[in-house]
Amino acid sequence: MTLSTHDKLFPVYVFEAPVRIWHWVMALCMVVLAVTGYLIGSPLPSVGGEASNHFLFGYIRFAHFAAAYIFAVMFVLRVVWAFMGNRFSRQMFMVPVDMFTREFWRGFTSQGKHYLFMKRHAEPWQGHNPIAAAAMFFMYTLGTVFMIITGFALYGEGLGMESWAFKMFSSWVLPLLGYSQNVHTLHHLGMWWLLIFTMVHIYMVFREDIMTNESIIGAMVNGWRTVKK
Ligand code: HEM
Numbered sequence: 001m002t003l004s005t006h007d008k009l010f011p012v013y014v015f016e017a018p019v020r021i022w023h024w025v026m027a028l029c030m031v032v033l034a035v036t037g038y039l040i041g042s043p044l045p046s047v048g049g050e051a052s053n054h055f056l057f058g059y060i061r062f063a064h065f066a067a068a069y070i071f072a073v074m075f076v077l078r079v080v081w082a083f084m085g086n087r088f089s090r091q092m093f094m095v096p097v098d099m100f101t102r103e104f105w106r107g108f109t110s111q112g113k114h115y116l117f118m119k120r121h122a123e124p125w126q127g128h129n130p131i132a133a134a135a136m137f138f139m140y141t142l143g144t145v146f147m148i149i150t151g152f153a154l155y156g157e158g159l160g161m162e163s164w165a166f167k168m169f170s171s172w173v174l175p176l177l178g179y180s181q182n183v184h185t186l187h188h189l190g191m192w193w194l195l196i197f198t199m200v201h202i203y204m205v206f207r208e209d210i211m212t213n214e215s216i217i218g219a220m221v222n223g224w225r226t227v228k229k
């Protein structure tokens, strides 16, 4: 009996446990960061009564900073895992290198036709297709680095000039980007950059789960890309 292309490619273990745990913890942090960040930028009306009885804005900022620490540490661990994990764990960092190959652009065009409903069946990708990988690198990876750098630069301002955050981030990020207000605005715009990625990302994973023959959302739950019967 000869094996079909699908049987040769699948099932394949794509997302190892550390990647799956990172993905879901990071997605949860994104929700907390976006909600609290939005409220920092557009604060709620002041709460009535004696000011010393309330700490609402303090809790909002605390939740933002706590989620920010987790988000940043998880990202650093994700970069470390790219050196230790399987070949799929490197995909979202390798796009600038892959872009120099003909195969990347062939896959990019082929997947683009599928997205535009010009091609009924997508190719059987084991990891990310080239368009998804490009979005993950240019929107998610670069966006996250930008948010961590600008976020800690703003955080260092609050902690003071003697703090580690000021010395490591604020000292060069604030003069480079044009001081506090500009950094606030750019950090705020960065949120929308990541939220646009998130909205398209969630739409695409559900769409591909329905439109293709392979497991998509299931792969980020149990790790395996399988062929749906
Ligand atoms: C994807 C991740 C993040 C999102 C979506 C996000 C979103 C936001 C937004 C929208 C604001 C309001 C900016 C304004 O209009 O003034 C803000 C403020 C701030 N964020 Fe983030 N942020 C993220 C990550 C971080 C990180 C990693 C840190 C590091 C500690 C951080 C620290 C801060 C600080 C210090 C402020 C200013 C708080 C204040 O002035 O009261 N953020 N964030």
Ligand code: HEM
Binding pocket: 019, 023, 026, 027, 028, 030, 088, 089, 091, 092, 127, 128, 129, 132, 136, 140, 194, 197, 198, 201, 202, 205, 216, 217, 218, 219, 220
């Ligand atoms: C309900 C919410 C979400 C669902 C259902 C979801 C689902 C998925 C799935 C199925 C994959 C694998 C895609 C593939 O096989 O090519 C994936 C990967 C990914 N997702 Fe999400 N996701 C969600 C939220 C988020 C959020 C909020 C972010 C960050 C802003 C995010 C960032 C990523 C990244 C960067 C990858 C690539 C992971 C890697 O290559 O290691 N996701 N997601």
